[in-house]
Amino acid sequence: MEFQINAKDGAARAGVIKTAHSEILTPVFMPVGTCGAVKSLDTDDINVLGAKIILANTYHMYLRPGSEVMKKMGGLHGFTGFKGSFLTDSGGFQAFSLSNNSKADENGIKFKSHIDGSAHFFTPTSVLDMEYALSSDIMMVLDDLVALPADIKRLSKAVDRTLKWAKISLEYHAQNSQNDEKIARQNLFAIIQGGTDKELRKRCANELADMRAKNGRAFDGLAIGGLSVGESADDMYECVENTIPHTDESRPRYLMGVGTPENLIENIYRGVDMFDCVLPTRNxxxxxxxxxxxxxxxxxxxxxxxxxxxxxxxxxxxxxxxxxxxxxxxxxxxxxxxxxxxxxxxxxxxxxxxxxxxxxxxxxxxxxxxxxxxxxxxxxx
Structure with missing residues (x-):
């Protein structure tokens, strides 16, 4: 993946992300195609809209149709016919939000399917294996998400787990990329957690920005996760403003699951490059x-x-x-x-x-x- 900044105005940035499938002008909003399709639209509609990247969800595609079908069909591109880029969320948020019985431990997230109640376990590497089957252009690591408000002890534990899982994911992807040209074209983004606590966000962002695999590979982009989950808009803006300085200029910044048109404008103003949200289609x-x-x-x-x-x-x-x-x-x-x-x-x-x-x-x-x-x-x- 290549990322180039074309212009800056204050903290706001205009850039270009180049993946194996498309050239994406930023700032960019990614329509959400949870199950591989944007609800009520087909790929021709997406092309007419001019969207160069859409988001699909690993949790939903894992439960159905599953990894074997996705491999056989040539990943998301072969399955859906969309020729642009795909970003895949890790599915951790859905395991957390859709299951009444999900539980994170040091190794991953245990959850029950919202479809049939069957038991499953996501780990940092199993999520990447599914994203390899999906053949997405940008893959999100598994992170530990906490609903807000939350106490500092739980937020700190979430940051510890998120950093641990990010390191495992980066090493795993670096190794697999050396052995598979197709996987090498897939890009990996880390997720900054920490709730609205300034010091936890700073720590998480700094460590992820500096993190390297043994072969020197770094994350291709950094995302801010765990927002728009119960905090006020002002708290969100303050959190983004405090986090951005601890990310570097050379990689895309992605604010996950946000939001209203006002949210987009305010966060572009603060230096965010990428967004997704179900709001426009749900509304x-x-x-x-x-x-x-x-x-x-x-x-x-x-x-x-x-x-x-x-x-x-x-x-x-x-x-x-x-x-x-x-x-x-x-x-x-x-x-x-x-x-x-x-x-x-x-x-x-x-x-x-x-x-x-x-x-x-x-x-x-x-x-x-x-x-x-x-x-x-x-x-x-």
Whole structure:
């Protein structure tokens, strides 16, 4: 993987990530395709949107269809037909959040499948074996996630485990990369944990940034995990602001599972390069649509005979071809077409916001762009 910074404006960065499958302009928002597909969309839709990377989840793909099917089908690219890049989360968050009986110990995470209750155990190396089967371009290590708020003792233990598992993962991947050209093209990101504790985040970030395998290999990128799990937005921003200085300039910075359009703008401002979140597609299915002037609830009766587009400034397929009245009707009638049209619009909004932010950084006007973003959304719509 190659990463190059093209421009900076304050802490905000515009760069390019090159993987074996695509060239990704940053800052970037990655649509979430948990089970290998973005809900209600196909690969043609993703291509029209211009997304060069999507996220798939190791936990879900491990439970079904499983590693043997993925190997036979040629990994995620062969299985789905998507020609861009894939990032795969380790699945640790899902093992933690979807199982009523998950338990982390020093060796990994024990959990029961949310599908059939069967027992499973994720270790740092078993997660990587699954990600090798998925053949993802960017693989996330297994980390120990803690819901917030949490006491300092539990947060400290999570950092200890996360660092231990990261070291195991890095050594394992370094060894496998020497023996397999295909694996060598896969990239490994570490995850910084520590809750909202400044010193724990600093320690975790510094150690992961300095960590090397025996052959000298380092992590290809650093992610900030364990946020957007119960803390306030202000606490999140403060945590990111305190953590970023302990990561180096030469690697991409990824804030996991975040978030609203405001969250994205604020964290780009603080130096984050990569984002993912289910919010745009989940909200789309529930009738909440993002516009240049704020959120719009299409279920509202006032849209029943509204002939205008969702967003007069939007150039997405939905806004170019359909009225608010039609979308209101589809939502009320529970027509499946609504999910696709709404998801296309919300993802276009997110991806276009990233393109606009990138250009503002390149032009040296990100602060003005950020101010206009908030002033536009302050009005009635």
């Amino acid at each position: 789309a299915r529930n009738g909440t649509l993002y516009t240049s002037f704020g959120k719009l609830s299409i279920k509202n009766a006032r849209f029943a005979s509204d002939e205008s587009a969702l967003d007069p400034l939007c150039s997405c397929h939905t806004c170019k071809h359909y009225s608010r009245a039609f979308l209101h009707h589809l939502f009320r009638a529970k027509e499946l077409t609504f999910y696709r049209l709404a998801s296309l619009h919300n993802l276009h909004f997110y991806l276009n916001l990233m393109r606009q932010a990138r250009q503002a950084i390149i032009d040296g006007r990100f602060e003005a762009f950020r101010a206009k973003f908030y002033s536009d959304r302050a009005g009635e719509f």
